[in-house]
Amino acid sequence: MTTHKYFKDSFATLIHGDAFEYLDTIADGTVDMVVTDPPYFLSHNGISNHAGKMVSVNKGDWDSAKASDAEAFYDRFIVAVDRILKPDGTLWIFGTMHNIYTIGYLLQKHHFKLLNNVTWQKSNPVPNLSCRMFTHSTETILWAKREKGKQQFNYHQMKALNGDRQMKDVWTTASVSKSEKRFGKHPTQKPLSVLMRILQSSSTAEMTVVDPFVGTGTTLVAAKRLGVKAIGVDSNSDYLEIARQRLVDFENEKIGKIK
Numbered sequence: 001m002t003t004h005k006y007f008k009d010s011f012a013t014l015i016h017g018d019a020f021e022y023l024d025t026i027a028d029g030t031v032d033m034v035v036t037d038p039p040y041f042l043s044h045n046g047i048s049n050h051a052g053k054m055v056s057v058n059k060g061d062w063d064s065a066k067a068s069d070a071e072a073f074y075d076r077f078i079v080a081v082d083r084i085l086k087p088d089g090t091l092w093i094f095g096t097m098h099n100i101y102t103i104g105y106l107l108q109k110h111h112f113k114l115l116n117n118v119t120w121q122k123s124n125p126v127p128n129l130s131c132r133m134f135t136h137s138t139e140t141i142l143w144a145k146r147e148k149g150k151q152q153f154n155y156h157q158m159k160a161l162n163g164d165r166q167m168k169d170v171w172t173t174a175s176v177s178k179s180e181k182r183f184g185k186h187p188t189q190k191p192l193s194v195l196m197r198i199l200q201s202s203s204t205a206e207m208t209v210v211d212p213f214v215g216t217g218t219t220l221v222a223a224k225r226l227g228v229k230a231i232g233v234d235s236n237s238d239y240l241e242i243a244r245q246r247l248v249d250f251e252n253e254k255i256g257k258i259k
Contacts, residue, residue: 001235007244012220014240014247015233019212022233023080031084032152032207035198035219037094037190038077041070074103077212078110084210088149090115092198093142094190100140112144115151120194121172141198152202161200171197173258180253184242186215193258195222203228217243224250 003017003025015022081091091112095103100117107114118141125137145151158167176189195218203209205227211219214232216239223230224247234240246253 003233006237006240007247009247011224011227011229012217012247013231014214014217014220014243015231016235016237016240017233018235019233020076020080023084023212026084026210028083029086029089030208031210032086032089033092033203033209034081034085034089034212035092035195035209036211036213037188037215038074038213039070040096040099040188041073042096042098070099071102071106074099075106075110078103078106078112082110082112082146085146087146088151090143090145090149090151090202092202093144094120094139095142096136096139100142104142107142107144111147113147113149115143115145116169117142119170120190121170122175123172124174141194143202152204152207154201154204158201167201171258173256177254177256180218180246183245183249184216184238186239186242189216190218191256191258192218192222192253193256195219196225196255197258199223199226199228214243215239217246221246221250221253225253225255 001018001021003015003021005013006016007014085091091107093103104114104117120139120141122137122139125135128135159165161167171194173191173193176185176191180189180192199209199222203223203226207228209219209223209228209230211230211232214220214234217232220230220232220243232243234243
């Protein structure tokens with residue numbers, strides 16, 4: 001797949017192409033942060049709930065793979081991240097119970113240290129149709145660094161945002177609001193409030209952030225609002241077009257409440 005620049009302004013760059021092909025073009029040790037929500041590989045012809053109706057869980061070919069193929073994918077990704085991160089660089093990566101344990105194991109296999117496993121608790125989770133287990137209401141976000149690295153953590157800012165108390169690793173917010181989907185949506189889109197908190201907690205204006213699976217651009221919208229430069233990559237031009245429109249209109253993005 002040919003990799004090329006889709007959009008660029010003073011803070012944000014969108015790349016249309018394969019994530020691994022683009023990562024291969026980045027020089028060793030030049031990226032401050034990688035923040036991303038990779039494919040979960042849950043498109044296996046199962047069912048889910050949407051607006052009270054039974055729907056397919058299939059999201060597209062990009063989310064379909066066998067367990068062994070998924071592990072190889074994550075392993076390849078972590079190796080690529082390890083190469084491009086600066087010595088004190090960090091990685092934030094989203095996952096669910098279906099893949100996060102594999103990712104956590106691979107991070108430690110490649111000598112990353114887990115700083116936190118942040119739990120994103122959804123205040124409005126989708127009901128469980130099977131009624132044979134608890135309702136899934138959380139996702140995990142792993143924050144990792146090199147074993148000898150020293151991470152950026154804006155402790156005092158996080159404490160101030162939390163009523164002058166230390167911020168905990170459980171963050172509660174609703175799923176993506178309508179305003180964040182006004183140009184279109186992605187099936188695994190994350191709330192802007194969550195990405196804002198990630199970047200507020202661990203980035204500075206001098207940093208460069210890369211999201212290799214940027215989707216509809218939430219990471220870049222958050223970065224632009226905070227004055228941080230960011231690069232996002234996706235193989236789907238429809239999603240990139242939504243991301244472009246969001247970036248052009250970023251000042252009108254509403255940030256939902258997060259606890």
